[in-house]
Amino acid sequence: MAAEIRLFTCLSDNFGYLIHDPATGATASVDAPEAGPIQKALERENWKLTDILVTHHHHDHVGGIAELKQKYNCRVVAPHDKKAAIANVDQRVANGDVVKVGGLLARVLETPGHTLEHISYVFDSEKTVFAADTLFSIGCGRVFEGNYPMMWDSLLRLRALPDDFKLYCGHEYTASNVKFALTVDPDNPALKARAEQVAKQRAANQPTVPTLMGEEKKANVFLRADEPSIAANLHMKGASPAEIFGELRERKNKS
Ligand SMILES: [Zn+2]
Numbered sequence: 001m002a003a004e005i006r007l008f009t010c011l012s013d014n015f016g017y018l019i020h021d022p023a024t025g026a027t028a029s030v031d032a033p034e035a036g037p038i039q040k041a042l043e044r045e046n047w048k049l050t051d052i053l054v055t056h057h058h059h060d061h062v063g064g065i066a067e068l069k070q071k072y073n074c075r076v077v078a079p080h081d082k083k084a085a086i087a088n089v090d091q092r093v094a095n096g097d098v099v100k101v102g103g104l105l106a107r108v109l110e111t112p113g114h115t116l117e118h119i120s121y122v123f124d125s126e127k128t129v130f131a132a133d134t135l136f137s138i139g140c141g142r143v144f145e146g147n148y149p150m151m152w153d154s155l156l157r158l159r160a161l162p163d164d165f166k167l168y169c170g171h172e173y174t175a176s177n178v179k180f181a182l183t184v185d186p187d188n189p190a191l192k193a194r195a196e197q198v199a200k201q202r203a204a205n206q207p208t209v210p211t212l213m214g215e216e217k218k219a220n221v222f223l224r225a226d227e228p229s230i231a232a233n234l235h236m237k238g239a240s241p242a243e244i245f246g247e248l249r250e251r252k253n254k255s
Pocket of ligand 1: 056114
């Protein structure tokens with residue numbers, strides 16, 4: 001039986017996600033931006049929260065953990081964060097570890113850069129990745145704790161996932177990402193098509209995720225830092241992909 005996934009808004013622009021295994025009844029929340037909307041989503045479905053899969057320590061991803069853990073006595077799975085900024089953790093995981101949510105298997109992919117401990121969860125059998133604040137649709141997270149080569153390497157790890165994998169990211173930033181991407185990759189037909197689609201989705205108040213990794217590889221300029229056309233557009237021929245990526249990220253920061 002395939003997993004069921006629900007997405008909903010938390011805080012101002014975070015996504016909340018539940019992934020449910022119908023065979024066992026297990027349900028995981030990917031991160032916990034705030035308890036209220038997660039609880040409501042669980043009640044709507046009549047699901048019981050068994051696990052919280054944490055991606056990184058930022059408050060808008062962990063703020064609801066304590067309250068949810070108290071209410072559901074769920075297991076909290078989180079990366080090894082050296083400063084132990086994530087509290088109430090039952091299980092610490094690292095690259096390649098496999099976490100069971102009922103009968104569903106989540107593979108841990110270390111994707112540092114946004115924070116040093118940031119991980120993504122890959123459900124291979126569901127062709128689904130939860131990439132939180134590393135990879136957004138048509139964008140990527142800010143590089144707060146790592147450096148540009150580290151973040152570029154994390155994006156390459158995600159880019160290695162098959163084209164038919166669905167990307168679920170941490171924030172609804174797609175419209176702003178599209179606006180920026182068009183300034184540095186204006187002749188990309190896949191990006192132009194995505195821009196039209198996103199405008200329609202946002203006008204209809206629909207979320208712009210999930211998207212397919214194959215579409216992101218074609219349209220997301222941050223995954224295209226090693227494309228010669230991007231280097232040419234930035235007048236950076238001969239620069240390394242990590243340098244090009246860094247330039248893209250800095251321009252986006254200022255946009
Ligand atoms: Zn974050």
